[in-house]
Amino acid sequence: MMNSMSNVEFLKALMTQSFKLVETDVIDQYQVSFVLKQDDVHQALITLKNAGWIQMSYLSAIDWPDENKIELVYILMNWERPVHIQIRTKVDRNDPVMPSIINIYPGAKYYERECYEFFGVKFPGNPDYEKQLILEVWDDMPPLRKDFDPKAYSDKKFTKREYKEDYLVLSEQNNKKEKREERKTRAESLKGGQKI
Amino acid sequence: MKSTKFTPARKLSKEEVDRKWWEIGDFFRRNSLWMLMYCTGCCAIELPPAMTSAYDMERLGMGPMATPRQADILLISGYLSVKSLRRVIYTYEQMGEPKYVVGLGSCPINGGIYHDSHAVINQLDQYIPVDTYVAGCMPNTESVMNGFVDLMEQIRNKTANGWVKYKENYEWYKKNQKAALGEVIIHDEFHE
Amino acid sequence: MKQMKLFLGPQHPGMHGNASVHLYVDGDIIKKSFLLPGMLHRGFEKGMERHTWINNISLIPRVCVVEPDINEMAFAMGTEKLLGIEVPERSHWIRMIILELARLSIHLMAYGGLGGPTGNYTLMYHAHADRNSILDIFEQITGHRVYHQYIVPGGVRKDLPKGIEKDIHAFLDSLEKRYEEYRDLGIENPSIVARIKDTIMLPEAVVWELGVTGIGMRSAVGKPYDLRKVMPYARYDQVEFEVPTSIYSDARSRIDCKLKEIIQSISIIRQCLAKMPEGPVRIPLGRGQSMRWTVPKGYVYSPVESSRGEFGYYMVSNGGTNPWRVGVRGASYPQGLLGVEKYLPGTRLDDAALWIDTMGVCSPEIDR
Numbered sequence: 001m002m003n004s005m006s007n008v009e010f011l012k013a014l015m016t017q018s019f020k021l022v023e024t025d026v027i028d029q030y031q032v033s034f035v036l037k038q039d040d041v042h043q044a045l046i047t048l049k050n051a052g053w054i055q056m057s058y059l060s061a062i063d064w065p066d067e068n069k070i071e072l073v074y075i076l077m078n079w080e081r082p083v084h085i086q087i088r089t090k091v092d093r094n095d096p097v098m099p100s101i102i103n104i105y106p107g108a109k110y111y112e113r114e115c116y117e118f119f120g121v122k123f124p125g126n127p128d129y130e131k132q133l134i135l136e137v138w139d140d141m142p143p144l145r146k147d148f149d150p151k152a153y154s155d156k157k158f159t160k161r162e163y164k165e166d167y168l169v170l171s172e173q174n175n176k177k178e179k180r181e182e183r184k185t186r187a188e189s190l191k192g193g194q195k196i
Numbered sequence: 197m198k199s200t201k202f203t204p205a206r207k208l209s210k211e212e213v214d215r216k217w218w219e220i221g222d223f224f225r226r227n228s229l230w231m232l233m234y235c236t237g238c239c240a241i242e243l244p245p246a247m248t249s250a251y252d253m254e255r256l257g258m259g260p261m262a263t264p265r266q267a268d269i270l271l272i273s274g275y276l277s278v279k280s281l282r283r284v285i286y287t288y289e290q291m292g293e294p295k296y297v298v299g300l301g302s303c304p305i306n307g308g309i310y311h312d313s314h315a316v317i318n319q320l321d322q323y324i325p326v327d328t329y330v331a332g333c334m335p336n337t338e339s340v341m342n343g344f345v346d347l348m349e350q351i352r353n354k355t356a357n358g359w360v361k362y363k364e365n366y367e368w369y370k371k372n373q374k375a376a377l378g379e380v381i382i383h384d385e386f387h388e
Numbered sequence: 389m390k391q392m393k394l395f396l397g398p399q400h401p402g403m404h405g406n407a408s409v410h411l412y413v414d415g416d417i418i419k420k421s422f423l424l425p426g427m428l429h430r431g432f433e434k435g436m437e438r439h440t441w442i443n444n445i446s447l448i449p450r451v452c453v454v455e456p457d458i459n460e461m462a463f464a465m466g467t468e469k470l471l472g473i474e475v476p477e478r479s480h481w482i483r484m485i486i487l488e489l490a491r492l493s494i495h496l497m498a499y500g501g502l503g504g505p506t507g508n509y510t511l512m513y514h515a516h517a518d519r520n521s522i523l524d525i526f527e528q529i530t531g532h533r534v535y536h537q538y539i540v541p542g543g544v545r546k547d548l549p550k551g552i553e554k555d556i557h558a559f560l561d562s563l564e565k566r567y568e569e570y571r572d573l574g575i576e577n578p579s580i581v582a583r584i585k586d587t588i589m590l591p592e593a594v595v596w597e598l599g600v601t602g603i604g605m606r607s608a609v610g611k612p613y614d615l616r617k618v619m620p621y622a623r624y625d626q627v628e629f630e631v632p633t634s635i636y637s638d639a640r641s642r643i644d645c646k647l648k649e650i651i652q653s654i655s656i657i658r659q660c661l662a663k664m665p666e667g668p669v670r671i672p673l674g675r676g677q678s679m680r681w682t683v684p685k686g687y688v689y690s691p692v693e694s695s696r697g698e699f700g701y702y703m704v705s706n707g708g709t710n711p712w713r714v715g716v717r718g719a720s721y722p723q724g725l726l727g728v729e730k731y732l733p734g735t736r737l738d739d740a741a742l743w744i745d746t747m748g749v750c751s752p753e754i755d756r
Contacts, residue, residue: 027469027688030619054596058689058717062704073702075689075717079613084689107599110725134426134755135315136279137378143314143434150434151312158318158376161306234399236406237428238453238752241534244497248513250520262401280406280427283398309447312438313431334534 007081008032014051019044033086038098041089045074045104053078053085059111061119065146068093070119074101091121100125118144225268225294226351228257229344232267232291236284237274239301239334251337256344264290269347272326274334275303277315281323282380285373288324295359296351298343299329308333322372325358391419394737398427402504402741405751409728409740416736423728429755436714441467441541441683442674444711449535451716452753454497457490458694460539462701463714465621466690467541470683470705475671479543480623481664485556486529486538487622487692488653488660492563493522494695495646495653498748502574502643505741506583511574518566521559528552543670553661560654567651575643584639588735588743591637598730599722602697603645604747608637615693627659642746649695682709696720696748718753725754 008026015021015034023035036044058075069090076085091098100123102109112123113133120142123129132138141148208216235243246253247260261267264287276284288297302308304320311318320326327350330343350356362369373380396409406427412420432451436444448463449456461483468475500515502508523533529548530536538545574580590600590608605613612631616624632648634641674681685707691700697719704713727747732740743749 025687027686031689033687055601056599057691057698057700058702058715060702060715062713073687075700075702077698079611079618082618084691086687086689088687105599106597107722107726110721134429136382136426139378143431148314148434150314150431150438153314154307154312154316154318158307158316159322159372160311161319161321232399233401238450241453244512244516245520245523248516250517260401264399275430277427277429279429280398283427287399309450310430310435313435315429315431336533 007083010081011083011085014047015044018047030082031084031086033088035088038089038091041074041087042099042101042104044087045076045101048076048085048087049104052080055079056105056107057084059108059115061115061121061144063093063119063144063146064090065093070096070121072098072115072121096121098123100129102126118142120145222351222354226348228259229268229296229348230259230261230266231269231271232264232287233260233262234271234284234287236272236276236280237301237303239274242300242334242337242340243271243273245337246340251341253341253344256341256348258344264288265292267291268295270295270297271300272297272304272320273300275301275308275310275316276320278317278377279315281317281373282377282382285324285380293359294357296328296347296356297324297326297358298347299326300335300340300343302331302333305329305331317376323369323376325361325369327356327358390414396740400741404501404504404744404749407724407749407751407754409744411737411740413737418733418735418737418740421728421732421740423724423749425725425751425754427755428752432756433714433716437710437712440679440709441681441711444714445537445540449537451756452694452699452718452750453534454750455490455494455694456535457486457539458692458699459701460537461487461622462690462692462699463703464539464541465692466688466701466703467683469688469690470686470703471541471673472684473542473671475543476668477665478547478667479669481660482544482548482669483539483622484624484627485657485660486536486544488657489522489525491695492650492653493519495650496522498695498745499570499574499643499646501745502580505738505745506580508574508577508580511570514566514570514573518563521562525552525555525559528555540670542673543668545670547669556657556661560657563650564654567647571647575640575647581640583738584643584742584746587639588731588739588746589636589638590731590747594731598726600697600727600747602693602695602719602748603642603649604637604697604723606631607634607642607645609633610635615691615698619691621692626663627656629656639742639746646695680709682707683711691717694719696750699753716753716756718750718756720747720749721754723747724749724751 008029011032012024019036019040021034021036025033053076055077057077060073062071062073064071070093071088071090074087098121100112109126112126113129115121116123116129117133117135140153245251270288270291299320303310307316307318310316328343328347330339332339347356391412391414394411394413396403396411398406398408408424410422410424411418435447439447444463445460448459451459496515496519500512503512526536527533529552530538590604592608595605595608610633612633614631617631629652632645634645683705685705687704689700689702691698699719700717702715702717703711706712732743
């Protein structure tokens with residue numbers, strides 16, 4: 001709380017002396033993130049737990065279909081030297097397998113089960129990660145992957161209410177066509193900017 | 197010449213007698229409806245102010261009831277996910293007749309803000325019959341009380357017969373339920 | 389010695405929220421238990437990827453229905469960290485008032501919810517009558533009773549209306565006068581104390597094993613591990629308050645900590661109203677280009693102290709108009725799932741609903 005700059009410096013020194021880091025990012029004085037290779041993650045978690053980071057806050061995954069990888073993230077917390085640590089690693093997307101961490105942090109059991117259900121990542125070592133937890137009798141691909149379209153699924157399975165169409169669609173009028181094209185090119189030229 | 201001392205009443209047929217008993221029953225029923233305690237979704241947070249001393253529901257004669265076998269109203273408060281709809285169908289079929297269903301919020305009407313979600317149904321009318329809707333996201337507690345008063349008016353005008361429609365079109369409702377849910381009664385309920 | 393299968397089901401007068409607990413009982417003792425989530429699953433994390441950054445404000449409060457302001461605060465803080473901007477001074481103080489009023493309303497509701505499992509419904513009537521006054525104050529400030537959509541990235545939407553300080557002070561005075569009545573009715577009442585004293589205790593080793601935060605952790609460990617003291621956000625370091633703790637954690641001491649937090653929240657709101665400076669309240673982000681406004685790349689975790697523990701949003705952006713991934717860390721995920729599976733067997737059947745009430749298991753944030 002007082003010298004929190006030394007907390008982040010302590011962590012950076014601890015991690016660079018033991019592991020080869022792919023990337024490091026200091027977000028502010030209370031948060032830091034490290035990107036590791038997949039085989040170093042277990043040893044890194046054991047090192048951090050012995051250094052005092054005994055609470056596991058969150059475990060989840062992020063889908064990157066362009067690079068053909070799924071990124072796993074682990075977030076740890078220590079209340080005596082308050083810094084949140086993000087540990088990230090990338091796994092292959094077609095057959096994602098990651099050994100389970102429940103002998104280091106027992107609280108990860110249900111997070112891993114949910115990660116299998118929504119992304120398809122397997123965790124050998126966790127006794128019942130294949131049972132369904134939140135979805136029931138699910139018959140499609142894992143929902144949080146980027147190829148899954150929830151609106152198409154919803155239109156196919158659940159019927160929608162029909163409303164009477166008693167309105168005019170004005171944007172199809174031909175005599176306003178030039179003004180519409182001009183507005184569109186002006187909008188495209190401002191794309192991606194922050195106007196603050 | 198007819199005697200003026202005693203004119204016997206016209207003998208009523210069986211259907212007319214039944215209808216008169218049913219009307220007396222409707223009078224007692226609409227002034228003392230008991231509501232099943234089941235919070236299915238978001239809009240259930242506006243029910244405790246309606247049940248307790250803020251906007252007292254008991255002056256309309258309504259009270260809470262713990263078991264579906266003795267309740268009159270099933271209140272669907274908000275959206276229904278697919279898992280919840282299976283349990284609601286068991287509960288609806290366990291209630292005794294006549295029974296009424298009230299849908300709170302915009303989600304039972306057309307899906308509401310979750311219309312593009314893979315786990316929320318879009319139109320409640322296809323699966324169980326609904327008597328009254330109360331629109332809003334979420335509706336004020338005064339609108340909820342207004343919805344209950346509308347239901348009582350409907351019972352008085354004899355237009356609240358969703359339960360009769362369920363009995364007559366049972367095949368149509370079951371076909372819709374199977375199409376959306378897959379299986380209505382789960383074969384491994386305890387998820388072993 | 390047969391075992392019977394029971395549902396402490398979704399439709400139950402003593403159950404909070406819509407989750408079902410599957411129990412195997414032998415006589416009165418629970419042998420095996422499992423909480424089944426998923427009845428309130430709406431697919432939020434997928435829905436947030438389909439809306440733009442500012443549009444998401446209308447979707448997020450619905451994640452946790454009893455205390456919706458923490459969702460907006462965590463999302464707004466995360467977006468501001470990714471952008472690297474600082475909001476105006478007056479909006480920090482207004483955000484603190486809204487968050488503390490939300491904490492008061494949920495502590496009152498949880499204390500009244502003790503009436504379901506123990507059968508003392510008078511508590512519920514008193515608590516909800518007071519909670520209704522808080523919802524009326526929210527309607528004057530933000531326009532809606534429950535889903536406010538008031539804390540946005542860039543500040544708060546509008547300034548406080550004139551004359552609201554009088555209403556807030558009148559409500560806080562009336563709540564302080566009734567505090568002794570609340571204590572007499574619930575926690576000093578001998579018939580309820582017999583139910584909640586020395587039941588479902590939580591030793592310290594269990595806290596670190598499960599990952600429990602919030603009142604469950606503070607009442608077992610005995611130290612003020614609160615995010616408002618340890619990593620202060622939004623000017624909590626300029627306000628004086630204490631964090632109630634205890635060493636012996638049974639149901640009664642957890643409820644006692646909750647009641648003491650009510651007094652601390654009242655004092656925080658009074659100090660905020662006295663110390664607030666004048667000035668603007670909002671930086672208008674994305675004005676005039678709502679469909680094209682983007683946020684730079686980054687991976688950020690933004691935690692907030694809710695009434696149940698550490699509640700956080702994990703936000704990932706790849707430089708586009710929509711978020712790439714938003715993950716919600718529900719504060720009651722550890723004690724609701726792993727806690728029910730490992731620490732409920734061995735207790736009596738009537739304590740199962742008390743665990744759900746005193747540890748603060750809120751099912752919408754487990755299912756999202």
